[in-house]
Amino acid sequence: MAGAGLEASHRTVQQVVPQWRRSATLDRLQQLIDASATAPAAVARRAHLSASELHALRHLSMQAMGPAELAKALGVTTAASSGVVDRLVAHGHAERHPHPLDGRRTEVRLTDSGRAESIGHLAPMFAALAALDASLSDEERVVVDRYLDGAIAAVRTLL
Amino acid sequence: MAGAGLEASHRTVQQVVPQWRRSATLDRLQQLIDASATAPAAVARRAHLSASELHALRHLSMQAMGPAELAKALGVTTAASSGVVDRLVAHGHAERHPHPLDGRRTEVRLTDSGRAESIGHLAPMFAALAALDASLSDEERVVVDRYLDGAIAAVRTLL
DNA sequence: AGAAGATAACTAAGTTGGTGAACGAAAATT
DNA sequence: AATTTTCGTTCACCAACTTAGTTATCTTCT
Secondary structure, eight states, X not given: OTTTTOOOSSOOXXXXXXXXXXXXXXXXXXXXXXXXXXXXXXXXXXXXXXXXXXXXXXXXXXXXXXXXXXXXXXXXXXXXXXXXXHHHHHTTSEEEEEOSSOTTOEEEEEXXXXXXXXXXXXXXXXXXXXXXXHTOOHHHHHHHHHHXXXXXXXXXXXX | OTTTTOXXXXXXXXXXXXXXXXXXXXXXXXXXXXXXXXXXXXXXXXXXXXXXHHXXXXXXXXXXXXXXXXXXXXXXXXXXXXXXXXXXHHTXXXXXXXXXXXXTOEEEEEOHHHHHHHHHTTHHHHHHHHHHHHTOOHHHXXXXXXXXXXXXXXXXXXX
């Protein structure tokens, strides 16, 4: 079923990905990816929110949208995103507004409290990131940008 | 309660983090962090595993450990990690072995199927990452390493 | 050695947040 | 005007988490 057709014992990364070589840079990237995947749950817990609610706050802070669009952004069903919006509204972080032109739609807008929430808990990271970014020379920036583009593409092969 | 004491309206990132400036590099890093946070769920779905089970496979593929240590790695309670191990065992991806010295302990070891599972689904990313890593010159690597160290530290401020 | 305390793993019961299916209201299509 | 599609919601159900409490084993103290 799961590992169907794989009769080999103890397959290693090297066997599956022949060009794989351990490197300190790669280790660092792994750590970054790992931390990025772990952080949302930690932040959500501190904010007394679920991971989806936090995720939703991020998206809504960039752009107001309806439950259906939000569902796509979160990777869940519209039924679930309805619940997410319910909870955000209950916490006072968002409000539902009727769409002026299309009577079917609802626009979910963040309240000030929601906006503060979405920014506040990430502030320490933003500060550290801004300092790091400012420390880059133009030549260094070119190198970093290229690397990040590659890393993004690599991770996105999984999506 | 949540945004307690914040009476200001429409606080922006710039107000909370004065040194914040939008930059293409920062945008890329945000995308990387976002993709890293989103990918596990997508991979888990394809592998017919929960996010925690996938996470557990990753950790166990590096080092066999008991449910308690696994729980800490996953950021859940030991009760939850007991369930995770149950499911991995049920799927044939892991086995419980009694600890030779300490009768309280159980060592959770991956089976070949578990090992294949943990590597197989991430192979496309590994391949892309390996190619990217190999393309770095020594001077570029220094720059990238420094940046990644900073980024890791930034994200870890949230943990 | 024996008692007291700490630790590892598990179990039980309850909560949360997800899915899929069915539904009403409001467009859009024909 | 009738039909189909879309949007948001609700319902019933399920998976995975939490807290609390049990059992077995190890450690420490007298």
